[in-house]
Amino acid sequence: MGYRMGEGLGKDKQGIINPIKVKLRPSNMGLAFDGFDEKSSQAAKKKEALAKAAKELAKNKANAVAPRERSWKKGAKQQRQKKRQQAEDVIARAKAKPVSSSDGISIIDMTRAEGPRLVDDLKDDLLTITIDDEPPADTSKLQELRFNLRLLKDMARRELEHTTAKDRQRLHSMQANQEKLALLRNEVLEHHQMNSALHELDFAWKDCSKRLKLARKDSDVQKALKLPLEVLAKHRDRAEQLKQLTGYKPSEMMVAVVTQALKQILREWDPLEEPEKGLEAFKSWRKAIKAASITVDKNGATVPPTHTLGAVARMNGDKDPFSPGEHVIASVLSSVWLPIVQRTITNSWSPKESGKLLKLIDAWEPVLPGFLLERVLASNILPKINAEVENWDPTKDVQLIHEWLHPWLLHLGDHFPDNVYPTIRHKFQKVLKRWNALDPTAREILLPWHDVWDNVAWKKLMSKAILPGMREFFETAKSEQLLVGVHACCTWLPELIAPSTLATNVIGPYFFPKFLRELKKRLQANDAEAAASWYEEFKEACPPSLRQTGPVQIGLQKGLDMISASLEGGGLMAEDDAIVVDSDEDNVDRTPRAGKNGAQPFTPKTPRTPGNIEELLEQRAEEQGLLLLPSQLSASADRKTWKLHNSSTKQSLTLSIKKDVVYAKREGKWVPIRLGELQSEVASTPRG
Numbered sequence: 001m002g003y004r005m006g007e008g009l010g011k012d013k014q015g016i017i018n019p020i021k022v023k024l025r026p027s028n029m030g031l032a033f034d035g036f037d038e039k040s041s042q043a044a045k046k047k048e049a050l051a052k053a054a055k056e057l058a059k060n061k062a063n064a065v066a067p068r069e070r071s072w073k074k075g076a077k078q079q080r081q082k083k084r085q086q087a088e089d090v091i092a093r094a095k096a097k098p099v100s101s102s103d104g105i106s107i108i109d110m111t112r113a114e115g116p117r118l119v120d121d122l123k124d125d126l127l128t129i130t131i132d133d134e135p136p137a138d139t140s141k142l143q144e145l146r147f148n149l150r151l152l153k154d155m156a157r158r159e160l161e162h163t164t165a166k167d168r169q170r171l172h173s174m175q176a177n178q179e180k181l182a183l184l185r186n187e188v189l190e191h192h193q194m195n196s197a198l199h200e201l202d203f204a205w206k207d208c209s210k211r212l213k214l215a216r217k218d219s220d221v222q223k224a225l226k227l228p229l230e231v232l233a234k235h236r237d238r239a240e241q242l243k244q245l246t247g248y249k250p251s252e253m254m255v256a257v258v259t260q261a262l263k264q265i266l267r268e269w270d271p272l273e274e275p276e277k278g279l280e281a282f283k284s285w286r287k288a289i290k291a292a293s294i295t296v297d298k299n300g301a302t303v304p305p306t307h308t309l310g311a312v313a314r315m316n317g318d319k320d321p322f323s324p325g326e327h328v329i330a331s332v333l334s335s336v337w338l339p340i341v342q343r344t345i346t347n348s349w350s351p352k353e354s355g356k357l358l359k360l361i362d363a364w365e366p367v368l369p370g371f372l373l374e375r376v377l378a379s380n381i382l383p384k385i386n387a388e389v390e391n392w393d394p395t396k397d398v399q400l401i402h403e404w405l406h407p408w409l410l411h412l413g414d415h416f417p418d419n420v421y422p423t424i425r426h427k428f429q430k431v432l433k434r435w436n437a438l439d440p441t442a443r444e445i446l447l448p449w450h451d452v453w454d455n456v457a458w459k460k461l462m463s464k465a466i467l468p469g470m471r472e473f474f475e476t477a478k479s480e481q482l483l484v485g486v487h488a489c490c491t492w493l494p495e496l497i498a499p500s501t502l503a504t505n506v507i508g509p510y511f512f513p514k515f516l517r518e519l520k521k522r523l524q525a526n527d528a529e530a531a532a533s534w535y536e537e538f539k540e541a542c543p544p545s546l547r548q549t550g551p552v553q554i555g556l557q558k559g560l561d562m563i564s565a566s567l568e569g570g571g572l573m574a575e576d577d578a579i580v581v582d583s584d585e586d587n588v589d590r591t592p593r594a595g596k597n598g599a600q601p602f603t604p605k606t607p608r609t610p611g612n613i614e615e616l617l618e619q620r621a622e623e624q625g626l627l628l629l630p631s632q633l634s635a636s637a638d639r640k641t642w643k644l645h646n647s648s649t650k651q652s653l654t655l656s657i658k659k660d661v662v663y664a665k666r667e668g669k670w671v672p673i674r675l676g677e678l679q680s681e682v683a684s685t686p687r688g
Contacts, residue, residue, distance in 0.1 A: 006088070018042075018143055026155050197231075204228040208257060228257045229285065255331045258285050262336045271344045272353075275360035279367070286329055286367055330369045337364070338372065345380040351388040354404040357381070361411060378415055381408070389420050390650075394431045394445075402448040409452070419629050419643075421453060425461050426627045432465035437473035438481075438488050442466065443496065450496060462497055464622075467505050474510040479518045482511065486541045499545040508551030512558075519559050523566040531566070535559050613660045617642070620675040626682060628655075646682045653682045 009015030021042040204227045211224030265278040341360070349357055365373060385408065392401055401424065409416065428446065435442050446466075450458060473485050489506060493499050515538060522531040539547070539556065546552055621628040627645040645652040654665040655673075663670040664681055673681050 021147060024151060024155075026158050029158065200231050201228075204231040209260075224261065229254070254328050258328070258332045259335055261285070262332055266336060266340060269340055271341050271360050272348060272356040275356065276363045279363055282367060326369060329367065330372060333368065333372060338376070341376060342380050345376070345384065349384065351385050352399055352404045354407050358407055358411075374415070377412060382412065382415060382417060386417050386420060389423055392424075392427065394427055400445060400448075402445075406448060406452070421457070422629045423627060424449075425453075425457065429461065429465045429622070430625065432469060435465070435469040437470045437485055440488070440491065442469075443491060447496065458496075459501075462501070463505075466492070466497065467501075470502075470506045471510050474506065474514065477514070479514065482514055482518070483537055483541055486511065486538065490541065490543055490546065493543060494545055499543075500549050503546060503549035503551040507546070507549075508555065512551070512555035515555065516558060516562065519562055523562060528563065528566060531563055535563060613657055613662070614640075617655070617657070617662060617675065620678055624679045626678055644678060644682055646679070649683065651682050653678075 006017065007013050008017050208224050208228045262278060262282065265281060269277050345357070361373070361376075385405070389401070389405070394401075432442055446461075453461075470485075470489050474482070477485055486507070489502060493502060519531050519534055522528075522534060535556075538559075542552060547556070618628050621644060625646075629643045629645060630641075640657060642655045643652055644655050656663045656665070656670060658670075661672055662675060664673045665671075
């Protein structure tokens with residue numbers, strides 16, 4: 001056909017010499033991935049040539065004379081011819097300008113017959129192409145080989161990057177899978193441990209139930225409960241997981257187990273006869289419960305218990321109602337111990353037999369929650385004590401009231417009813433109206449109450465019950481009984497009655513007139529020795545605290561003056577005027593005494609006139625045998641209320657005072673009443 005290697009095609013050999021370059025995109029690579037451009041360098045050069053030709057064409061059009069169509073064709077032909085290059089031209093241009101590897105590009109020399117070679121440094125390499133070198137026979141393959149090498153290099157680099165990315169992704173996936181595998185292994189281990197715990201709890205529960213059914217002694221019950229408590233304590237840190245799987249926490253399981261065991265021990269229990277039954281067993285369970293109820297979170301901190309009893313106690317005002325395990329103990333005692341004790345107190349216990357119940361309270365108090373003990377005291381013990389005080393009769397009861405009531409003061413404390421003490425004092429006052437000053441029984445009965453009642457209430461009782469009895473004794477006493485009466489009165493000093501009170505209210509106005517008269521009789525009988533002996537006996541009978549009071553000093557001075565006057569032969573002074581000295585005491589008797597002109601000097605003392613309407617109301621109630629107590633019923637600021645109570649008929653009436661007028665509450669209205677009709681007003685009040 002006339003074609004020769006290195007020449008172009010066509011009649012005039014104007015065709016291209018080099019083949020059209022193809023730039024192959026790597027397999028599975030997306031369009032424009034990582035900046036990859038599918039256009040070959042040949043296309044880029046062609047584009048540049050076309051742009052340059054277009055500029056030259058535009059420039060020639062301005063100066064050319066040739067027709068437009070001719071210039072267009074000529075320009076296009078020239079553009080195509082300019083693009084064509086011969087292999088010899090490329091080799092010559094390469095020889096004229098040797099290639100340098102300073103830019104870091106690897107060069108493979110394919111021009112030698114011995115084969116391709118990597119050129120590291122072309123500057124000193126003898127293989128550098130020169131003009132004298134003979135070109136290879138087949139120069140057409142040189143460009144294709146270089147292109148293919150660059151293409152392979154790019155493909156290898158992209159494949160390596162792709163493989164590296166896949167390896168990195170595979171490594172991340174492997175690490176994530178390893179973490180998931182570790183979590184799954186932990187979950188499997190946790191489930192295995194939970195299954196083991198459930199099996200242990202199930203076995204311990206069944207074993208405990210079987211042993212409790214066969215138990216005949218308290219020791220058998222303790223042995224039956226040992227295994228469940230140990231298992232619950234062992235798995236206390238899995239409380240939440242057990243709650244999710246079984247619906248119960250270990251503490252709730254403890255409540256069930258201990259409740260069943262305590263019921264078994266106390267099934268035939270009499271708290272009054274066996275106060276400590278089951279106590280030692282419960283103490284040992286209590287320690288195990290406390291140890292098993294301490295829940296710890298992930299950070300090692302103790303988790304406070306949450307429970308219904310704790311919420312109730314907090315609402316009642318308790319600051320810190322339960323330590324770990326206390327809610328379990330409170331639940332067990334509330335369901336087993338409390339009902340038995342309440343039933344026994346209601347049906348079998350009498351307040352006069354306080355010793356047995358006190359032993360029960362003292363024995364169980366260390367393990368009882370505070371609110372549980374207060375419930376027993378307020379709901380069961382106090383009502384029975386209050387009722388027993390209401391029914392107490394000092395004239396018939398052989399047992400003294402303080403013997404069974406005082407032991408409860410330590411336990412009751414602020415819970416002691418306010419109306420108990422006034423009731424006791426009122427009944428004491430009624431009985432002591434018939435008291436003889438020589439009878440020491442009154443002192444024995446009242447002495448235990450001296451430290452219980454406040455000073456005001458005590459002085460009031462002494463002035464209304466004891467001092468009148470002493471005055472009455474000296475009014476009717478014979479001369480040989482005077483010193484005996486002084487000895488009896490001095491036994492009340494100084495704890496129960498102040499010496500100044502006794503001297504001002506009894507010794508001065510009631511004893512000394514008779515004492516001086518008897519002294520005068522002996523002096524008139526010229527028996528000075530007997531008179532002096534009489535004087536010294538009284539002086540020795542008086543303790544120093546009584547002798548230092550004003551009335552006693554005046555009386556002793558009068559007696560001494562009478563003896564001195566008799567010895568000197570003078571007349572005797574008057575002896576039967578009452579000796580009254582001002583005192584700071586509230587209960588001073590300033591009743592004028594009769595003189596020596598024949599009037600009776602020893603008449604009963606006239607009662608003190610009440611200072612206000614309240615004292616008058618109290619006096620009238622006392623005269624009619626009624627008990628007047630302050631009422632806790634709410635009233636307005638200008639109205640005080642009292643409760644008027646008849647202990648024999650169990651009837652009561654609410655009273656109030658407003659503007660010195662006494663009112664009684666009838667059908668929700670305040671109606672004025674007369675003080676002389678208090679007893680009839682109370683009697684007309686319905687019972688209850």
